[in-house]
Amino acid sequence: MAAATPAMTTTPGCVHGAPARSGDLLLVPRICRTTLQGKTFDRHTVDIRNGATGARVGQASLPPIEPKPGAPLGEVGQVLGGALPLLVYAGGIGAIDAKASRIELVFESETGLNAVARAGEVLALAEKMAPDKQFPKGGVEWTVLDYGSGEILGQLQLAGPPAEAVELRPTSGAGMEATLYRSAGGKRMALVAQVRDAAGKATGAAMKAKVTEVPVVSRVPMVAGCALLAAADAVRADVAGLAVSEEAARNVAAPAPSGRAKVADPAACVAILQPDARGETFGWFTAAKGKAELRAARCQNP
Secondary structure: OEEEEEEEEOOOOEEEOOOEEEOOEEEEEEEEEEEEOOEEEEEEEEEEEEOOOOOEEEEEEOOOEOOOOOOOOOOOOEEEOOOOOEEEEOOEEEEEEOOOOEEEEEEEOOOOEEEEEEEOOEEEEEEEEOOOOOOOOOEEEEEEEEOOOOEEEEEEEEEOOOOOEEEEEEOOOOOEEEEEEEEEOOEEEEEEEEEEOOOOOEOOOEOOOEEEEEOOOOOOOOOOOEEEEOOOOEEEOOOOOOEEEOOHHHOEOOOOOOEEEOOOOOOOEEEEEOOOOOOEEEEEEEOHHHOEEEEEEEOOOO
16 A cells, blocks of 8 residues: 555644545545634534545534633544544534535534444434433433434433444344443443334334343554554444544544554554555655545555
8 A cells, every 4th residue: 555645634723533434525524713702612513525535525414612720621522424424522523515515413422422433314322411310420411313203213211331332233124223231240231223124114202221241352463564444334422533633642442443554654544444445545655744634545455
């Protein structure tokens, strides 16, 4: 795999995230802090680029947020790509209309998102719950919704630790089940709930989950090469994803690479997106003076 000339470089005051594909476009998330007329603002933005050349096509942004005094810049969002791309960050989820350079906020969280999965227009959300009388130590609210129709397919409140992951899977006919994973006492448990029956009808707003023990996820052994980022349909929203900036303290390595890729300059490579069917991809590489560059690359043997 050989690296090409830069498609873009990091911007001062911004933290950039992992690229994702949506059709013939490349979507690159970032969060930036700016000062205007004495006020400070943070803004989530997605850079929209040509998926073959990396050339800038446009950008889409959420409304700016005025942070609390002294608060650090928030974590950069993560993009779930594909035909219906979403920007996921701790405070909510935005549906990206790349052709119109627009993001529409489809879910907002006051307590913070924990994990998100997507299947078409169906979302599975694990959201942190603040302590109250019923849950004195807090917990997780697990919700499955169709954001296209606005219908809630199921919801369940759970005491205990946050979710490690959530998942949506098709079942027989037009059926769908949702799974939430979490660990306690050295065991990993899966909570599985049917949210649509074989006819595609919602099974009820109050989810009924079956609990089973599943194998503990083993760590992928470290091997040589650049971290490879697989296309994702689910993310852990409360764990920092890949972050690239001009400030070393804000940079975060890929938390869960799907493998390793051989690149021309492995020492400079931060992470690279899974190549497409033609062997073409993009990756973040370190450059001079603390900058990082997003470069197109091509695998000779994808």
